[in-house]
Amino acid sequence: MTTPNIPQRILMGPGPSDIPPRVLEAMARPTIGHLDPVFLELMDGVRDKLRQVFQTTNETTMAMSGTGSAGMETVFVNLVEPGDTVLVCVNGVFGNRMAQVAGRCGAKVETIEKPWGQVFDQDEVIATIDRVKPNVVAIVHAETSTGAHQPIDKIGAAARDAGALFVIDCVTSFAGAPVKIDEWQVDAAYTGTQKCLSCPPGLSPVTFSPRAMERVAARKSKVQSWYLDLSLIGQYWGSERVYHHTAPINMLYGLDEALNIVLEVGLDARFERHRAMHALLRDGLSALGVEYVSQDGHHLPMLNAVSVPAGIDDAAGRKQLLNDYGIEIGGGLGEFKGKAWRIGLMGAAASKRNVTLLLAALRDMLG
Amino acid sequence: MTTPNIPQRILMGPGPSDIPPRVLEAMARPTIGHLDPVFLELMDGVRDKLRQVFQTTNETTMAMSGTGSAGMETVFVNLVEPGDTVLVCVNGVFGNRMAQVAGRCGAKVETIEKPWGQVFDQDEVIATIDRVKPNVVAIVHAETSTGAHQPIDKIGAAARDAGALFVIDCVTSFAGAPVKIDEWQVDAAYTGTQKCLSCPPGLSPVTFSPRAMERVAARKSKVQSWYLDLSLIGQYWGSERVYHHTAPINMLYGLDEALNIVLEVGLDARFERHRAMHALLRDGLSALGVEYVSQDGHHLPMLNAVSVPAGIDDAAGRKQLLNDYGIEIGGGLGEFKGKAWRIGLMGAAASKRNVTLLLAALRDMLG
16 A cells, blocks of 8 residues: 655646645545535635636536546537537647547537647638638637647637637636636636646636527537536536536635635736746746747746757756756647747746746756 | 635535545645656556455556546447447436436447336346347446445356446445456446545546457547547556646545555455444334335445435435534435435445434434
8 A cells, every 4th residue: 555755846837736735725624515505605606706717707607527628528519519610720739639629529620720839810710710610619828738828809709700609728827817708708718727726636617608508508419428518517506406426525625715815816916926927937048048939929927838958858857857856847748849848837836936946946957 | 705614524425425534634735747756656556556446457447537427428438339239227317327328429228227226137137138239238336326236246247248348337336345347247347436435526436358448449430538538548547658638636645545545454344344334224224114215135335225214304304414413414316306315324434423323313303
């Protein structure tokens, strides 16, 4: 019955991020039943707080019982019927994943692509919507594999005009940069708990517009996933409280506390802290000659994708950071494997202490 | 930012069950990365311990990142291709759920049914296998909605002879009664953490035989769920360690510790404690004139489905148990709604203290 001792890391990778003690303590509260009146009250609070961070009034806002990828799948299995056309913007791992997931729902998938690290011009996306006439258009707001921060404020209105639903992946941006669901006319969005929320992984907050829910209600075919079927889960999160599955009680304690922390400080102050720490890191990296691989002017504050510093071996360097300094950063994925590092400044990890230590460690290593 | 105070309940419902402090403390350990070498070591330990409790040598044994229903869906999306015939034995909510999930995978679903609370005669199931010639035959080992304990030791061999895969739902029996995957020739099984493992809900341990994995490898169509695709997830839990999704780190700390507790005491002693506490409860209920709704000789030790005591109102009685005694029991589902109570004796909740208190409370209430 060996169990390794769990070290105290500094989590500056692409997620999970550092978790505040308050959230870990909340996770350890006594488990109660998923239909206990006290738990239902906690769920109502989580819904309300999620709406504030999503900046939405969407009734259908809740946390799916899986990680961010389960949230992605929730969106596509519910909104797509076999034969529907889904337009996916692909400029990294997660856009590509959306295309795969939509394809497995029987969608006719159309993609437009950009080189990794680049963002799409919104007008180009809108022109493609007009040409392809998709049922759904999907884009990644914060591409965790490339560090690119995609502007998305204009696409929703154009999608609406074209009769398409507008879907965004905001796994990495949520609670670290503005995600304005209602203002941007987003019809469905999904995120994860382990990024800027600074909660352990295991839940996927999602939100769906009334327009999206009309599409769900008008489906001719059953949702292919029973586990992720909104028409069933909605009856548990909604006032009916019909048993669907046993919610991950203690994970929801953690999410609730993580949301409390976000809202106590306020969204604007939280976003500003992420920007300020990003600027501090960027200046420090620049002084070390380290370049961003994401497009200038479109760097994500919470996910800094940079070239592996000249003179440092990718894997050996990351191992040294972990073993000598207790710092986890992420390696590159896909096209950036071996070439890029991904330095996260997510939630509680976006601190002057962390940035200062990482820069000092890199200076040591570059010797 | 209201968060309700979480009370200390005594969880004697159909799950979640009481969680030992050791498990809650484990959940609050610092989060580390899903590719951290220490976390990978913990995952290897979890796999090994799960194999011991499943009584299997199956290589493909792991915890899916969702609750028990996600485990159910994992089994069907991976083993079933559109047009396959799936024979499902239905005698309660969870057999019915298996039929629905298989249907959403495009299966031709054949069912055999028994009245709620009854078990199937294995020879009858085997005769149906010979008649229907299914690709997959599925049965619930421990029907949480009815308290029926289904004998399943002979079906696997017959399924194998007929070229069918044998699937079991052991959500409620796992770690509370013998589940002998290899001896019973089970090809795929799923369970949950929140029943006899006494770990919070949020993970679904699954195991697949080499024969099942050959079926997966020979698929002509893609698995309809990307999130639950064994060929992808297996590369993360296996030696390749390829990133698929961010595992629920802290939930796995909890599962690991829950498994430690199970294995320290030993399976036989744990099963015996469940039987002994069941006998104590049954005798006490009998003295109060409370009858089981499950078939005589086939009561689950960990889930006692009984008639609502004469003279007590269903909902009001359960509310009184919760508010006055801090005890949660479960109401009836489906056909048993309003008619049956479900009293769990799962994992840490299967204690003399709990049984004694519940019986004393019922005596008080019956006045």
